[in-house]
Amino acid sequence: MSRTISSRLSSPEARLALIAVLVFVFMAVLSPDRFLSVQNLTSMAFQFPEFAILALAVTVTMLTGGIDLSVVGVSNLSAVVAAMILASIAGETAVGAGAVMWLILSMVVALSIGAVCGLFNGALVAFVGMPPILATLGSGLIFTGIAVALTGGSAVMGFPAAAAWLGNGLVLGVPVPLILFALLAAIVAFIVSRTAFGLKLIMFGANPRAARFAAINVNGLLLRVYMLSGALSAVAGMLVMSRANSAKADYGSSYLLLSILIAVLGGVNPYGGYGKVIGVVLAVLSMQFLSSGLNMLQVSNFARELIWGVLLIFVMLVNSPRAAALLRRERTT
Amino acid sequence: MSDTDPPLVEMTGVTKKYSGIVALSNVDFTIRAGEAVCLAGENGSGKSTLIKILAGVEPRNAGDIRFSGVAQGALSPRASADAGVMVIFQDFSLFPNLSVAENIAFSTQLSAQGALYRKAEARRIAAETLKRVGVDISLDARVESLPVVHKQLTAICRALAMDARLIIMDEPTTALTEREVKTLLGIIRRLKADGVAVLFVSHKLAEVLEVCEKVVVLRNGEKVAEGPATEFDSASLTRAMTGRDVAETPPDPLAADAPVLMKVAGLSKDGVFHDIGFDLRAGEVLGVSGLLGSGRTELAKALFGLVAPDTGTITLNGAPIPLGDPLKAAAAGIGYVPEDRLTEGLFLDQSIQRNVAVGRLDAYDRGAMLDLAGLWGEARDWLKKLSVKHSDPEAPVRSLSGGNQQRVVLARWLARGPKVLILNGPSVGVDVGSKSEIHDIIQALAHEGLGVIVISDDLPELLATCHRLLVMKGGRITDEIIGTDTDETDLGHRLAS
Numbered sequence: 001m002s003r004t005i006s007s008r009l010s011s012p013e014a015r016l017a018l019i020a021v022l023v024f025v026f027m028a029v030l031s032p033d034r035f036l037s038v039q040n041l042t043s044m045a046f047q048f049p050e051f052a053i054l055a056l057a058v059t060v061t062m063l064t065g066g067i068d069l070s071v072v073g074v075s076n077l078s079a080v081v082a083a084m085i086l087a088s089i090a091g092e093t094a095v096g097a098g099a100v101m102w103l104i105l106s107m108v109v110a111l112s113i114g115a116v117c118g119l120f121n122g123a124l125v126a127f128v129g130m131p132p133i134l135a136t137l138g139s140g141l142i143f144t145g146i147a148v149a150l151t152g153g154s155a156v157m158g159f160p161a162a163a164a165w166l167g168n169g170l171v172l173g174v175p176v177p178l179i180l181f182a183l184l185a186a187i188v189a190f191i192v193s194r195t196a197f198g199l200k201l202i203m204f205g206a207n208p209r210a211a212r213f214a215a216i217n218v219n220g221l222l223l224r225v226y227m228l229s230g231a232l233s234a235v236a237g238m239l240v241m242s243r244a245n246s247a248k249a250d251y252g253s254s255y256l257l258l259s260i261l262i263a264v265l266g267g268v269n270p271y272g273g274y275g276k277v278i279g280v281v282l283a284v285l286s287m288q289f290l291s292s293g294l295n296m297l298q299v300s301n302f303a304r305e306l307i308w309g310v311l312l313i314f315v316m317l318v319n320s321p322r323a324a325a326l327l328r329r330e331r332t333t
Numbered sequence: 334m335s336d337t338d339p340p341l342v343e344m345t346g347v348t349k350k351y352s353g354i355v356a357l358s359n360v361d362f363t364i365r366a367g368e369a370v371c372l373a374g375e376n377g378s379g380k381s382t383l384i385k386i387l388a389g390v391e392p393r394n395a396g397d398i399r400f401s402g403v404a405q406g407a408l409s410p411r412a413s414a415d416a417g418v419m420v421i422f423q424d425f426s427l428f429p430n431l432s433v434a435e436n437i438a439f440s441t442q443l444s445a446q447g448a449l450y451r452k453a454e455a456r457r458i459a460a461e462t463l464k465r466v467g468v469d470i471s472l473d474a475r476v477e478s479l480p481v482v483h484k485q486l487t488a489i490c491r492a493l494a495m496d497a498r499l500i501i502m503d504e505p506t507t508a509l510t511e512r513e514v515k516t517l518l519g520i521i522r523r524l525k526a527d528g529v530a531v532l533f534v535s536h537k538l539a540e541v542l543e544v545c546e547k548v549v550v551l552r553n554g555e556k557v558a559e560g561p562a563t564e565f566d567s568a569s570l571t572r573a574m575t576g577r578d579v580a581e582t583p584p585d586p587l588a589a590d591a592p593v594l595m596k597v598a599g600l601s602k603d604g605v606f607h608d609i610g611f612d613l614r615a616g617e618v619l620g621v622s623g624l625l626g627s628g629r630t631e632l633a634k635a636l637f638g639l640v641a642p643d644t645g646t647i648t649l650n651g652a653p654i655p656l657g658d659p660l661k662a663a664a665a666g667i668g669y670v671p672e673d674r675l676t677e678g679l680f681l682d683q684s685i686q687r688n689v690a691v692g693r694l695d696a697y698d699r700g701a702m703l704d705l706a707g708l709w710g711e712a713r714d715w716l717k718k719l720s721v722k723h724s725d726p727e728a729p730v731r732s733l734s735g736g737n738q739q740r741v742v743l744a745r746w747l748a749r750g751p752k753v754l755i756l757n758g759p760s761v762g763v764d765v766g767s768k769s770e771i772h773d774i775i776q777a778l779a780h781e782g783l784g785v786i787v788i789s790d791d792l793p794e795l796l797a798t799c800h801r802l803l804v805m806k807g808g809r810i811t812d813e814i815i816g817t818d819t820d821e822t823d824l825g826h827r828l829a830s
Contacts, residue, residue, distance in 0.1 A: 190702070194702045194703055194705065195698075195701070196694040196695060196698040199687070199694055199703065200691075202683075203683060203687065203691050206682055206683050207679070207680045207681065209676055210678060210680050212639070212659065213639070213659075213669065213678065214691050215662075215663035215664075215692065216691070
């Protein structure tokens with residue numbers, strides 16, 4: 001019996017599911033009336049999708065053994081441009097089909113900007129051969145800088161009312177951001193496990209040199225991976241814009257670390273070659289349960305970061321084969 | 334040193350189990366000061382386990398170990414090093430970006446109590462050690478810029494600088510050409526005269542037999558043969574290791590009317606290879622050999638587009654292939670099985686079937702999604718065809734033995750139905766039994782009409798597989814030999830002269 005449980009828990013995803021459930025139950029027991037309230041659950045469902053989508057963006061690059069530090073820069077730049085279309089071209093007073101059309105157009109533009117930013121990152125990594133961590137650190141600053149230059153550093157406001165639907169609307173009682181995240185997570189999971197592109201990107205992450213020797217189009221692969229990451233970042237940017245009813249060059253600066261943390265927490269191997277979207281989803285849920293529970297218990301923000309850090313190190317310890325070997329040795333001798 | 338002294342290392346009844354599987358069973362082993370011993374065995378025979386136990390990396394489950402007559406409890410890497418047991422692994426574990434002097438003296442300096450690194454002292458130690466083995470390598474050369482044999486000597490010197498009394502060399506000759514092996518053997522003789530014991534661990538031992546006093550053969554974790562080196566030769570070693578005779582037969586003659594498949598003309602890359610030209614016929618196995626640095630590996634990579642030549646043409650069935658683009662070369666029907674399986678050939682942590690299927694992803698791409706059933710089915714068929722021994726196609730390829738890993742890389746390329754297959758060192762790090770099976774596969778492929786190019790410096794392998802041999806020297810083809818017109822001695826001479 002104990003063997004079947006331990007073998008079931010041998011995958012990082014299974015352990016994460018357990019952790020997510022434990023955190024949920026823990027918070028529910030500590031503060032049942034508030035944590036389990038409909039209001040709290042819906043507010044959580046509106047909160048996490050924006051950084052969860054950024055975590056998906058980081059995940060796809062991390063699968064190749066790279067990283068995208070420009071996700072927040074990309075999302076702000078795309079959101080700023082979309083916001084400028086909505087505020088100055090469409091205008092606050094636009095309603096009906098016109099407003100919806102402008103919203104769709106602004107989204108298309110945002111996605112295109114995200115993809116172009118990703119293409120830039122991908123080109124630096126693939127053709128110039130820059131280490132992804134440096135390429136995207138630099139490009140992230142460039143994207144933020146462009147956003148500052150476009151806005152003069154102030155927030156862009158005054159959208160048609162329709163724009164608020166994206167971040168605040170409900171479809172059959174389910175928050176739109178949550179639907180969007182579920183959709184994107186399913187798409188990324190499909191890409192990673194069922195398409196030639198996805199398998200190639202995992203194999204590349206496992207051994208870039210062998211991928212070249214196996215006649216995989218490595219450059220094309222990297223371009224597409226960073227474009228995917230850029231496009232996902234742009235979606236997150238649109239959500240932030242809609243929820244804040246404004247766009248600014250420096251929104252969501254804490255999201256970068258959070259999204260990387262979630263990806264690693266979700267069992268994605270930072271050296272590339274392994275990772276499952278379900279793990280990232282479970283990590284997002286654990287983080288959100290934890291942070292909103294702590295919020296309710298009125299734990300200070302500093303303590304919350306400390307707890308996040310402890311959680312990260314704990315999960316990495318649990319997932320580390322070396323730590324597992326140490327534990328086994330303790331038990332046998 | 335007399336025979337009445339206690340031996341340097343004495344193991345009795347040493348047994349090691351890994352989660353129930355016996356890796357080493359009741360093995361006795363002794364080595365004396367100034368003695369050289371060959372420890373032979375196929376992959377998985379327990380050689381590495383024995384080294385790891387001696388080096389204190391793995392604990393033994395049973396048995397006694399004595400160093401110079403002193404019984405040892407549980408060994409640790411520290412305790413083994415203090416007793417002078419030093420292992421030189423196949424990759425030498427050197428710091429490529431540091432100088433020769435730093436590499437040799439680093440560990441000594443670290444274990445000396447001083448907090449500072451003393452450069453002059455380090456140079457003195459390094460110079461002294463190099464003198465002791467009688468080689469001349471620049472103290473300031475960066476290790477990564479050295480030829481393999483000098484890296485190996487640097488590793489030996491590092492061990493000596495740490496007062497090594499027993500140097501264990503893991504696969505010492507696989508990366509060395511014959512001439513370099515001779516240099517190595519000369520140094521081993523000096524070390525022995527100095528009272529240092531040497532243990533060679535390898536499955537390619539014939540060439541070090543002449544400096545050894547004793548041979549110990551392991552098979553399936555048991556000691557199956559032990560005796561003076563003079564009683565062994567290449568054939569009897571192979572028989573002891575595999576438990577059977579492995580007779581290598583030369584390939585069937587090539588049909589006289591076999592059409593030309595690939596034509597290479599005027600291929601040059603400045604400073605690497607010059608004016609390379611040859612024809613490869615359908616069904617032909619063409620060997621390319623030469624010393625390290627002769628340009629043989631670069632040529633192989635250039636044929637597959639991994640190295641871009643400056644000038645020249647490669648045509649396949651009359652159609653020119655763009656140079657310097659592995660994707661186009663692969664699409665045209667050229668396959669390349671790289672020299673270094675672990676870093677270039679395999680995705681070690683990925684599953685066995687993924688390692689095969691990675692070459693066929695585009696073929697099974699059905700628009701939006703992959704035909705996974707077809708992809709895995711084909712991969713498994715190929716694993717079966719090449720009789721890859723595995724328990725689960727979803728297990729990581731890392732879990733396979735060297736010979737089976739090589740077959741996985743072969744399967745990946747064969748699944749693509751190539752016209753020309755380039756095999757660089759097809760049996761490096763592969764045990765004797767698997768080696769002859771790989772040779773059988775090569776012959777079978779040629780029978781099916783593939784053109785095969787074998788790049789190797791393993792002479793018996795070349796003779797067993799190739800119809801024709803090209804010898805490279807200084808980036809040029811200097812000799813072309815018909816396989817049946819030569820033998821090992823003649824070929825060795827043509828290579829080294």
